[in-house]
Amino acid sequence: MDLVLRATLMYFFVLLVTRIVGRRELSSLEPFDLVLLVVIGDLVQQGVTQNDFSVTGLMIVVGTIAVLQAGVSWVGFHSKRAGLVLEGEPIVILEDGRILEQNTRRERLDPHEVLESAREQGMGNLEEIAWGILETSGKITFIKKSS
Numbered sequence: 001m002d003l004v005l006r007a008t009l010m011y012f013f014v015l016l017v018t019r020i021v022g023r024r025e026l027s028s029l030e031p032f033d034l035v036l037l038v039v040i041g042d043l044v045q046q047g048v049t050q051n052d053f054s055v056t057g058l059m060i061v062v063g064t065i066a067v068l069q070a071g072v073s074w075v076g077f078h079s080k081r082a083g084l085v086l087e088g089e090p091i092v093i094l095e096d097g098r099i100l101e102q103n104t105r106r107e108r109l110d111p112h113e114v115l116e117s118a119r120e121q122g123m124g125n126l127e128e129i130a131w132g133i134l135e136t137s138g139k140i141t142f143i144k145k146s147s
Contacts, residue, residue, distance in 0.1 A: 094132025
C-alpha cells in the first residue's frame with residue numbers, strides 16, 4: 001500500500017510541476033532540458049520505490065500510474081473545467097502578422113522561437129500569417145491569411 005500512496009503522490013506532483021513549467025515540445029528541448037528530464041525521472045523513481053527492487057513493486061507502481069493516467073484522462077474528457085485545468089487551452093500568440101507580447105511572455109516563449117517555428121512550417125514572413133496558436137501540446141500552429 002505504501003508504494004501505491006507514493007506513486008499517487010508522485011503522479012500528482014509531476015502533473016503539477018509540468019503544468020507550472022509550461023508547454024514545450026519534446027523536439028524543441030535543449031540538451032540540458034533533456035538531461036534534466038532524465039535526472040527528474042531517476043529521482044522520482046528513487047522516491048517512489050525507495051529500496052523495493054522487486055518485480056511485484058514494479059508492477060504495483062506502474063499499475064498505479066496507469067490507473068491514475070486513465071482516470072485523469074477520463075475526468076478531463078468528461079469535465080470541461082477539469083480538462084482546462086489538466087490540459088490547458090490553445091493560446092493565440094500571433095495575430096495578423098503581429099506577435100502578441102503579453103501571451104508569449106505569459107508562456108515564457110521567446111519571439112525568436114515563434115519565428116523559427118514559422119520558418120520550419122514554410123512561412124518566411126510574419127505578414128502572411130493570420131493566426132499563430134500555441135497548442136496544448138506545445139506545438140505552434142500557423143494559419144495563413146486568405147488571398
